[in-house]
Each structure stands twice: as C-alpha cells, then as structure tokens.
Amino acid sequence: MRKFNFCAGPAALPEPVLRQAQQELLDWRGLGCSVMEISHRSPEFMEVAERAERDLRDLLKIPDNYKVLFLQGGATGQFSAVPWNLFGAGSKKADFIHSGHWAAKAIKEARRYGQVNVVASSEDRNFSYAPSADSWRQSPDAAYLHYTPNETISGVEFDYVPEVDCPLVADMSSTILSHPLPVEKFGVIYAGAQKNIGPSGIAVALVREDLLDRSMENIPRSLSWKVAADADSMDNTPPTFAWYLSGLVFQWLKAQGGVEAMAKQAEQKSALLYRYLDSSDFFSSPVEKGSRSRMNVPFVLADDSLDKQFLAEAKEVGLLNLKGHRSVGGMRASLYNAVPLEAVEALVKFMADFEARRA
Numbered sequence: 262m263r264k265f266n267f268c269a270g271p272a273a274l275p276e277p278v279l280r281q282a283q284q285e286l287l288d289w290r291g292l293g294c295s296v297m298e299i300s301h302r303s304p305e306f307m308e309v310a311e312r313a314e315r316d317l318r319d320l321l322k323i324p325d326n327y328k329v330l331f332l333q334g335g336a337t338g339q340f341s342a343v344p345w346n347l348f349g350a351g352s353k354k355a356d357f358i359h360s361g362h363w364a365a366k367a368i369k370e371a372r373r374y375g376q377v378n379v380v381a382s383s384e385d386r387n388f389s390y391a392p393s394a395d396s397w398r399q400s401p402d403a404a405y406l407h408y409t410p411n412e413t414i415s416g417v418e419f420d421y422v423p424e425v426d427c428p429l430v431a432d433m434s435s436t437i438l439s440h441p442l443p444v445e446k447f448g449v450i451y452a453g454a455q456k457n458i459g460p461s462g463i464a465v466a467l468v469r470e471d472l473l474d475r476s477m478e479n480i481p482r483s484l485s486w487k488v489a490a491d492a493d494s495m496d497n498t499p500p501t502f503a504w505y506l507s508g509l510v511f512q513w514l515k516a517q518g519g520v521e522a523m524a525k526q527a528e529q530k531s532a533l534l535y536r537y538l539d540s541s542d543f544f545s546s547p548v549e550k551g552s553r554s555r556m557n558v559p560f561v562l563a564d565d566s567l568d569k570q571f572l573a574e575a576k577e578v579g580l581l582n583l584k585g586h587r588s589v590g591g592m593r594a595s596l597y598n599a600v601p602l603e604a605v606e607a608l609v610k611f612m613a614d615f616e617a618r619r620a
C-alpha cells in the first residue's frame with residue numbers, strides 16, 4: 262500500500278509514472294533490455310530525450326530563443342555554474358536577494374568568483390517573508406540578479422517576479438511546474454529535479470541563448486551551458502534513467518491539464534492546510550501571510566515536546582516524512598504536484614484529531 266508522502270525531496274512521484282516504469286523496466290519497447298541499459302546516443306533514447314524537451318517546452322511555453330538543458334550536479338552544481346557562465350563578459354558583480362537557506366548557499370558560491378551585492382534580505386525577521394522590491398539598490402553593472410522564488414526549508418514563496426535591467430536568474434528547484442511561468446522575463450531558470458520534475462540525479466536549466474557566450478575562461482567543461490547546449494545535453498553520458506522518468510512525469514503533467522491545473526491544485530491544497538493552521542492554537546505557521554509557500558508548508562506545535570509523538574503517530578496512520586529540516590526543526594509538509602488533495606485532507610484530519618485528544 263502506498264502512503265501519503267510529504268517529503269521535501271527527493272519527493273513523491275506520480276503513481277502512474279512509477280507503475281509505467283515498473284511495467285517496462287525489464288523489457289523497454291520490446292528491446293529486450295531496460296532503458297537504463299542502452300546507449301544514450303541510440304535512436305530510441307534520443308527519442309526519449311527529444312520528447313522530454315518538447316513536453317517541457319509545451320508545459321512551460323518556453324520561447325524558441327531558450328535552450329533547455331538537462332544537467333548533472335543538481336541545483337548545487339548550478340550555484341557554481343551561474344557565476345562561471347555569466348561572469349565572463351566584463352562584470353564580475355552579481356545582485357542577490359537573500360531570502361533564506363538556499364539563497365545563502367547560492368550567494369556563498371558566487372562570492373568565490375566575483376562580488377556579491379545583497380540588494381534585499383529578509384534576515385531581519387528570520388527569513389519569514391519574501392523581501393519586497395521597494396527598497397532595493399541594484400548595481401548598475403550587475404552581470405545578473407539571482408533569487409530563489411521558493412525557499413524549500415522555510416516555506417517562503419515570492420508572489421511576484423522581480424523587474425530588473427540585468428538578466429534575471431532563478432533557482433526554481435521547489436516551485437518549477439507548479440504554475441504558469443513568464444519564462445521571457447528570465448535569463449536563466451534552473452532546478453534540481455527531485456521535487457516536481459523527477460528523481461534526483463538530473464537538473465534542468467532554461468538558458469536564454471544570448472547568455473551562452475558570457476562564460477569565464479577556463480570554465481570547467483561539465484559546468485558550461487554552451488558545451489551542454491552544443492551537445493544537446495550529451496557532452497558526456499547523461500543520467501538516462503532520471504531523464505526518462507522525468508519525461509514520463511512531463512507526459513503525466515500534460516494529461517493532468519498542465520501547469521494551470523497544477524497551480525489550481527497547489528492553491529487548493531495549501532489553502533486547506535494554512536486555514537487549519539490559522540484556526541488552531543495548537544499548531545501555527547511561522548511564515549508571514551503573503552509569503553507562504555504553496556509547495557512547502559512548515560508548521561510548529563505550540564508544545565514542541567510533542568514533536569516526536571506527532572511524527573510517530575502520523576507515520577502510524579500513513580503520513581510520511583513530516584519532520585522539518587534539521588536546521589529549523591518543527592514540521593514541514595511538502596505539497597508538490599504528485600501529492601494529491603486527499604493527502605492534505607488526511608493530514609488535516611489527523612492534526613485535528615491529534616489536537617482534540619490533547620484538549
């Protein structure tokens with residue numbers, strides 16, 4: 262029996278996708294072997310790769326002047342790839358919005374290669390909100406501005422896209438494919454796969470073509486977007502199984518009604534949980550209204566001595582992986598695309614019951 266899985270990543274995958282992969286694992290397309298056991302350059306795998314790209318382009322309405330790259334090294338690899346690929350055209354300065362844990366990691370990595378100007382930060386209130394655009398002092402000569410539209414750990418989501426004069430770079434690891442996206446406003450969008458795309462081991466980057474020739478000299482080959490783009494993301498052996506499975510997720514997403522349908526569901530699922538949190542004296546959300554993530558919902562118990570009990574009982578009734586990130590404690594329910602509304606209904610029911618038994 263499959264249980265409801267609220268893991269922040271690697272996260273729940275759609276059951277029909279797993280079933281299809283299971284069914285064709287040993288003998289894929291009558292080839293007599295699995296998709297993992299054939300050359301990435303075979304016509305059969307090339308078809309998988311091309312279809313995945315086509316479906317992702319359809320889902321996000323990606324304009325033709327953007328390359329779709331399937332990469333390795335996770336989103337963390339892109340923390341390094343972004344400065345390496347964009348600091349070579351004159352300016353080695355980048356603007357950053359500091360919104361929490363993941364923004365901090367991206368900042369730390371960029372600082373190794375150039376100058377970082379933090380234009381806005383929510384550190385003053387413990388990263389419990391998305392900084393607004395009012396008070397920014399952008400650098401006139403920034404090579405790019407980087408931000409993290411959804412902070413996976415603190416559960417903070419931007420409800421706007423920053424308007425900037427330089428290329429806008431976004432780490433969309435925990436929000437991509439959860440809503441329609443104005444891709445044309447961005448220079449680069451990247452995401453690790455293991456939330457809304459597929460299994461871990463692959464990352465996706467959408468790169469506007471005019472940004473492909475700005476890399477620093479001596480860029481490590483494996484980090485170069487240009488090299489990846491020129492080789493159709495096959496400069497070296499790609500993670501074929503993760504790519505294949507991501508492709509199945511894209512097909513599933515299209516069949517569900519695409520990102521418009523996902524946005525509706527995300528709204529519905531997260532609203533249900535936040536409504537309950539706000540109505541309870543027993544549980545609460547540490548995130549300010551207006552910045553609350555639709556994908557990752559952290560919450561705390563008023564009496565944290567009950568945390569262990571809460572997690573143990575939740576597990577007993579089939580609600581998995583609700584423990585908050587080790588750096589912040591408390592609980593976190595991640596509500597990615599593959600988590601159905603019934604999962605959130607079951608969670609809220611369990612929480613109400615847990616609360617009632619202690620009243």
Ligand code: PMP
Nearest residue numbers: 335336337363413432434435453
């Ligand atoms: N950015 C964000 C917003 C994330 O949530 C994560 C992982 N949870 C990362 C970056 C790091 O991703 P990876 O483990 O793929 O390097």
